Amino acid sequence: MSIKEDHSRFRDIVKGKIKENFKKYVSQGEMIGKREEEFVKIPLPQIDIPNFRYGAKQQGGVGQGEGQQGQDVGEPGSGQGEAGNNPGEHLLEVELSVDELAEILGEKLQLPRIEPKGNKNIETVKTKYSGLAPVGPEGLRQFKTTYKHALKRLISTGSYNPEDPKIIPIRRDHRYRTFKKIVQPQTKAVVIYMMDVSGSMGDEQKEIVRLESFWINTWLKKHYKGLETRFIIHDAAAKEVDENTFFRTSESGGTLISSAYKLCQQIIETDYPINEWNIYPFHFSDGDNWSGEDTRLCIKMLKDFFIPNTNMFCYGQVESKYGSGQFLKDLQKEFPNQEQIVLSQIENRDRILDSIKDFLGKGK
Amino acid sequence: MANLTPELERERLRICKAAKDVGLDFFETIFEIITYDQINQFAAYGGFPVRYPHWKFGMEYEHLSKSYEYGLSKIYEMVINTDPCYAYLMEGNMMMDQKLVMAHVYGHCDFFKNNVWFGKTNRKMMDQMANHATRIRRYMDRYGYDVVEDFIDTCLSLENLIDRYAPYYEKPSVIAKKENxxxxxxxxxxxxxxxxxxxxxxxxxxxxxxxxxxxxxxxxxxxxRFPQQPEKDVLNFLVHYAPLEDWQQDVLSIIRDEAYYFSPQGMTKTMNEGWASYWHSKIMTEKILNDSEIIDFADHHSGTMAMAPNGYNPYKVGIELFRDIEDRWNKGQFGREWEECDDVRERKNWDKKTHLGKEKIFEIRKFYNDVTFIDEFLTEDFCLKNKLFVYKFNKRTGKFEVDTRDFRAIKAKLLFHMTNFGQPIIRIEDANFENRGELLLTHLHEGIDLQPDFMNETLKNVQKLWSRPVNLVTAMENEGYLYRYDGKELQAHKISSLPQPQNTTK
Known part of the structure; x- marks a missing residue:
């Protein structure tokens, strides 16, 4: 049947459309609001075949029920009853798995596959039930096969009577499930987001960070099963928060970037043994720091701890009216050719894609 | 082909007999049990097992499967207007549901066979569709999948530009012939x-x-002037006069043929569903149901008939109208005497024991379509009894609100939605506009503007076929406009006078 063909053709077109307008989707973040566990809903306004039709708003219609003039009846078409007489009135929403989305992102930005850090020797052992054996614990006895063997035995001995089908398995008929141990190489990864929430970071800046972190997560999830994320906010002091708080908090104090780096180092040291984990710290700020003293401290920490122990350290500077943007310059001066320190400047929403490419284009 | 279980087959025979006993007359109807996935697939293909390859079917399929998986909607029944009729039952439905669907289907089959508006449809459409599919696949093999698909997209965009009444009257052929x-x-x-x-x-x-x-x-x-009279069958005109290659001409005429096949179903939606519902309800409650099934039946039936305040349900309006008509003709509530009587009490107790109800509804199912049906039989009493109202969009509140319960407004709104299947009427006015070989289309504006973004895109598609510039005259927000697309840019010119819908002589 050819519906599969037409269906996959449709999916291809959808993906093509998304790729075409990728920049818009990335910068507007329409899809993030509709995120579910594994799927992302994406509104696609243009995929319908256009035809001459009436505009919906002027049209109105006939309904049934109680109500005075002026009573709200709700959006037409949302009620139950008839479906499909007005094709295309609904904004088409397609579901895309996060995996597919990552694929599109990868193709669009031509991102290289990530090479996990050289710790392929980390392995986990899993058990998988795969076969049957004549001996084993009673708890693993498989009734169906046991029964079949009993039936076979009765028929071959001629003592099976279809009129009075009684089948009693004996010890010889018993079959038990057996398991194998499977050794799998393991790749674990953690992303630690740090963000400056001091007064100079406005809502727009945080939105940019939110959009970027979504795409970074999407891409990393494709490569690491069971990606963990941690969130740190900081002004003059740092604290760990959950995702929701991360994007909603606004403080007004000064900025000490080193406080966040210290907390980050602490989290890594306690929870993520560096030889087992791929570690991705991301730091976003508007580039303001309290003092040159603190900046020097940060640089020292980067050199001593982050460069040797993480896959890469990413710093994204979001432009804001209030920020001086000095921190980025300092880092650029300090690490001109350091591969493991990735720096990116994000002037506005339209630059998000380029910045993602900066971060993930290294394949680390 | 039929794969009914013996139990279902027994019920089918009972229902078939009951349907014949009440006077329904249908082609042989073949039922098949299929899975939900198959039924979604068939539904995506408009009921046919084989259609030409196109992504829009895939889109429809995705939509249907998703709604089914999320429990938002479920297709109980599907029936195809062919001879013999094919109907599908969904595997795993309750016995009562299957019976109800069978009774409903016999209602549809009777309607397909007897209603005059279906008189011109090709009853071997199953084969025809398969032939279309083969032809289009062949073109895809020869000219490339993308090329043909792209062309189909363009054609489908104009799919609704047909003259729905064309099959029913002799018309001077659009192909210019020597005048007598x-x-x-x-x-x-x-x-x-x-x-x-x-x-x-x-x-x-x-x-x-x-x-x-x-x-x-x-x-x-x-x-x-060319065409001599404004032409509503835009597709046909393009098939003959647009500079198309042979395969393109064929594809366009395939799209047109299929559009015409589905057209009567759109023209009679309310009647057809009303008729089938009327009979499933009657046959089931009078002949088929057993005591244990009655609650389930009532539940299912009322679910199908539910009408939300913001949506028109053809099942509901259709069945109520048929019942109303039957009742009125049984009691003799028609004719001049009835119309002129304005004594409320007398009208209420009016019963002349004429018993013409059944005869009347059978007559209606033969000769009417939705437009004539509503026009003639929707009464003020009926609107009042069923609490119908008109709603419209309130720009101030940004919501759809109840506008009026005035009978005339309700009727006008319904008829408006049914005329031309709720689609704008667009005609070819001139194929040599300004003596430059440009195409001039006019939209007969009836108070509702076209949706601008769709209009622009569609106009571009017309131009793709016509290849010379195309023009469309319509109105936007009470101003007349001429939109012109020459293959590069779309221009809008304000025009002072709107072309009035002129009466064409047939």
């Missing part, structure tokens, strides 16, 4: 003369001369 000179001359526009001696008085020579001149002018004017 003799016939033209027969009527010279002279006045009728009964007494020969009055002839020169009634038609003096100068009058004859003037008429002759007038006619010649008209003829010249007519001849310089």
């Amino acid at each position: 000179q003799e016939e033209e001359r027969a009527d010279k526009g002279l006045l009728k003369v009964h007494r020969p001696y009055m002839r020169d008085f009634i038609n003096p020579p100068e009058f004859i001369e003037e008429q002759r001149r007038k006619q010649q002018e008209q003829m010249l004017a007519k001849r310089s």
